[in-house]
Amino acid sequence: MAGISPTSLVTTGPGSTNVSLPNSTVNGLTTENDLPVDNATVPWSGFDPAETTHSCSITRESYGVVAAIVAVICFLFGVLYTFFGYRFLKAVLFLTGFLFATVLLYMILEEQGDLLPPEGTLACAVGAGILLGLLSMLLPYFGLILTGFSLGAGVAAAVLVLVEQFIHPPTRWIPAGVFLLFGLIFGILGLKFPKGITIIGTSVIGSAVGLASVDYFLELSRASLYLWDRLMADQSDTLCWYSWLMLALWPAVALLGILVQWKCTGSGVDHRIAFRNRHEQGTHVQQSKAQERRETQQTRYRHLYQARRVRGDVISQNYIQSIQHKLSPAMQSLTALNVEANPEEESTATTMLTQVT
Known part of the structure; x- marks a missing residue:
């Protein structure tokens, strides 16, 4: 371009028309991320700089009203899980089943594309969540297994994030197998050590839900989608420093929740009282009535x-x-x-x- 003055020719692509711009204009062009344009790249050339460069500046985004309300509610549930999970065991078992089925089914249906309209996808996910939540609450030992399975899924997600830094899984069966393996192991441990696994599981799940809500307002759930990509074995964009900070806060907040539940909120609470099923209660009532009849006759x-x-x-x-x-x-x-x-x-x-x- 040195032989052309006072303007320079800019090539916009194969088969396109050359545009003549002053040298000062070409030298002053910047991308949306305030990066200088080299080799005569212009915004209207059809090339999106955001595809190759990732902005790490925290900007105010336009949030959806429904999504923002859901994020706030999930944040409150996360606090309840993290610090009061073992004390409110019945409610937490219902929420565990509800969140597990709702999130999993919703993400799977979204991954399938246009299988259902958005309203239908949400309705199916919520319906499945309510059914699994009721099943977890009415069958407490099933709820314990599901809580342990969720804890195992969280541990598997952390393991896959570490593995991703060294090697990318070639197939989706590898992360799926890791999730299933850790889930079954911790699910069985949930039956063997109910109190310990429940406290650890509720702290891990609650901290994940709470930080996912904060992540939505911070970067529109970019860190949460990164974890989902680890399950689906998909390629992900490079995370920013605050995304890694959100992931690093997860085990820290979970550890804080474990300490609070073990020393304060979960102290003196026995899960066996909450697990007294209806059959035992019915037997106790029948025995009481028979005793009353005998006493009345005497x-x-x-x-x-x-x-x-x-x-x-x-x-x-x-x-x-x-x-x-x-x-x-x-x-x-x-x-x-x-x-x-x-x-x-x-x-x-x-x-x-x-x-x-």
């Missing part, structure tokens, strides 16, 4: 015996009185019976007989 017999002691047998009294009338006056004086009823005894006997009947 009380009725006791009242009847007391009534007979107070008033005596009516037939026996009449028989004795008839014999007295047949005796001589001397014998009647010797065997005289006080047949006049005491008013107090009569009222007591009447009351007892009323209770018996």
Whole structure:
């Protein structure tokens, strides 16, 4: 371009028209990221600089109203999970099943493309989440397995992030197998050590959900999508320093939640009380009713015996009185019976007989 003055020719592409621009204009061109344009690259050439350069500047994005509300709610749930997971075990088991099924099914349907409209995808994901949440809450040991499986999935995600820095998995079966392996291991451990795995699992899940909400407002869930790419074995853009900071805060916040639950909120709480199933409760109720029936029957017999002691047998009294009338006056004086009823005894006997009947 040195032989052309005062303008320079800029080539926009094969088969395109050359544009003549002043040298000062070409030298002053910058991309959207304020990077200088080399080799006469112009914005209208059809080449998007954002495809090769990634901006790490924190900018204010336009957030969706629904997505922002969901992010705030997830942040509150994350705080509940991280610091109060073991104390509110029934509610946490429902939320674990709900979030697990909703997020997994939604991401799978989104990965399939135009299989369903957005409203249909969301409805299917929420419906599956409600069903799995109810199943986890009504079957507590299934909820424990699911909590352990979620913990294993979190550990598998951390392992895949570390492996990605050295080698990229050639197929999706490798990360899927890693997720399944860690999930099954921690799911079985959840049945063996319920309290420990529940505290660790709720802290890890809660910190992940809370930081994912913060990540949405910070960079539109770029770090969260990076973790999803690790599961799908897809290529990802290079993360910025604050994305790595979000990923580094995950184990730190999880460790803080474990300490808080173990020392404060989870202390003195027994999960076996919450796991008392309806069959045991029904058996206890039946035993209580049978005991009450036995006590009532014994009380009725006791009242009847007391009534007979107070008033005596009516037939026996009449028989004795008839014999007295047949005796001589001397014998009647010797065997005289006080047949006049005491008013107090009569009222007591009447009351007892009323209770018996």
